[in-house]
Amino acid sequence: MIDDLDRHIIDQLRVDGRRSFGEIGRSIGLSEAAVRARFRRLNRRGVVQVVGMTDAVKMGQLEVHLAVRVQHIPVALVARELSRMAEVQYVASCVGPYDLIADVRCQDISHLAELLTERVRRINGVEHAEALTVLEVLKDTYLWAGFREVPVRPGDQILPR
Structure with missing residues (x-):
């Protein structure tokens, strides 16, 4: 089951897949180890993967x-x-x-x-x-239903209920 904290972690990675677990943890009120454990669970279950995406048109494809x-x-x-x-x-x-x-x-x-x-x-x-x-990519965001439009920023605290 995916809870709100998992969604916040995914949200942070959606904005920047290179963001450190420590930085994510500080922004949502979890330890680095807790974020790492949650990420590994989400990754093992196939819920999330972090990849580099390219723009085919800009690459000449x-x-x-x-x-x-x-x-x-x-x-x-x-x-x-x-x-x-x-x-x-x-x-x-x-x-x-x-x-x-x-x-x-x-x-x-x-x-x-x-x-x-x-x-x-x-x-x-x-x-x-x-x-x-495709002639030109005008928008390329992957927002899952239920995720916030505005991501949590470092310094915003999202504490578990």
Whole structure:
């Protein structure tokens, strides 16, 4: 179970994933050891991971959102095949006109063309795959529902109830 203190720790890491456990602890009223233990538990459970994120467009790559419609086989089988591709960064099942959404990174347009025509569209069960190419990232924040819009800052004390 994730409690308010866990959410505060995640909030601090969302703003700066390099923030020290000591700094986080001081800002939310916990010891460094307590923050470290909570982080390790959250990390082991797959709730949180700290990674460096890049902007594909600024790196000269193509970032593409694929919308995929599946027919005649379980969606999970197509999702598994997409997940095996190195270019695919994210796969999610969804409701609506498409069964799967995937985020893909390609080196250039010919790489994207090869990926779509030679691999994605040849996966058994893929009825339709639509590519939406990102031209520019205008906003890139990952706020989970229930988290505060304004993060806790060092010096703000959030004490357990």
